[in-house]
Amino acid sequence: MNAYDLTHLDSKGRAQMVDVSEKAITSRTAIARGRLVCSSKTLDLVRHNRTPKGSVISTAELAGIMAAKQTSTLIPLCHPIALTKVTVEINLDPSLPGFDILAEAKTNGQTGVEMEALTAASVAALTLFDMLKAVDKHMRIEGLAVVMKSGGRSGLPYLTAVQQCD
Known part of the structure; x- marks a missing residue:
């Protein structure tokens, strides 16, 4: 198999879940990052907890954790796995202006x-967007990427969490 073979297709082009039964059980981690860009006014509303829908950051962090647990029901052919940890951290970033989102699984x-x-x-990011759309019609989600991965064949992290989206 070369780097361009699609593992989710069999020899006849039919969809298949990848057989991982021969792979070693290892500790695996991934970090993804994304941003929600908004107006400075919107960022100030969140900073001072004056949004119409309450604590948007806490709600969005919880929504992200809950979503990670549902990944195999949302993404076809994704293996259901036993997660040992999921964290979502959302920080205000006045330089965007907007929110920096880091999720670790x-x-x-x-x-x-x-x-x-x-x-x-x-x-x-979608939850932040939903909760803030009434006050900001020009928001955008950008820069979604895996910024760190460890475990399995790839071993050590191949990117750092700060390098990918800067």
Whole structure:
């Protein structure tokens, strides 16, 4: 198999879930990052807890964690895995202006957790967008990416969490 073979397709082009039964069980971690860009006014409303829908950051962080746990039901052919840790951290970033979102997923298993980390970060961003759309019609979600992965064949992290989206 070369780097361009699609593992989710069999020899006849039919969809298949990748067989991971022969892979070693290892500790696996992935971190995904994304941003929600908004107006300075919107950022100030959140900073001073004056948004119409309450604590948007706490709600979005919780939504991201909940979403990570549902990844295999949302993404076709994604393995259901036992997550050992999921965190979502959202920070205000006045330089955007907007929000910086970091989501980390961990497991001990035979397949990686990149999709769970990406799902957590994207649903956190979508939740922020939903909760703030009444006050800001020009927001955008950008820069969603896996910024760190460890475990499995790839071993050590291949990017750092601060380098990818800067």
